[in-house]
Amino acid sequence: MSRPRRMTPQARRADLIASALDLFGSRAPELVTVDDIIAHAGVSRPLFYRYFRSLRELQVQALRTVTDGLVDGLATLEEGPPEVRVRAAVRGLIDVVAHYRAGYVALLRSGSVIATSETDAAIDEVRNRAVTLILESLGIAEPSALVLLTLRCWTAVVEGALLSWLQEGTVPREELDGWLVDQLTAMLATTKARER
Structure with a gap:
């Protein structure tokens, strides 16, 4: 890929x-x-250190880019009934995860040596945004403790499913969002029955 020799500082970063x-x-x-990064980017080592104090800083910022993409993927809700809105949001997540495949796997892989409190906080931000989005789409202003627990458990299901999908690819992409929304529907139905 050909890169321009001169870039703005933001573009170079x-x-x-x-x-x-x-x-x-x-x-x-x-x-x-x-050395891998500067060879890939076609820049010098001093130029790299002009933008990043250390390799670790770049690693964390790269993973933060992934989480920002995930939050952006959850930023807007489509019009329509709750299932359509949640399914569109899940589809947006799948798009971002597919785009940042390796970064997403690195972000969620347990034991990664580059995980930090900052990346952990960024992951929590994505999870909290997902829960807020579902509550908004369902019109629930004051969720019960069990509903909140259900939604948090479902976000863990989504993360695990997306990791498996990226690494194994055994489920067709066009089936994934519907299956995940069906899981949410079933979990919420169980919670609703329990709360009666």
């Missing part, structure tokens, strides 16, 4: 992050070195 995310596609983030 974004290009270095994109290079890191590209490299995460072929190896674990903790195995990607500064």
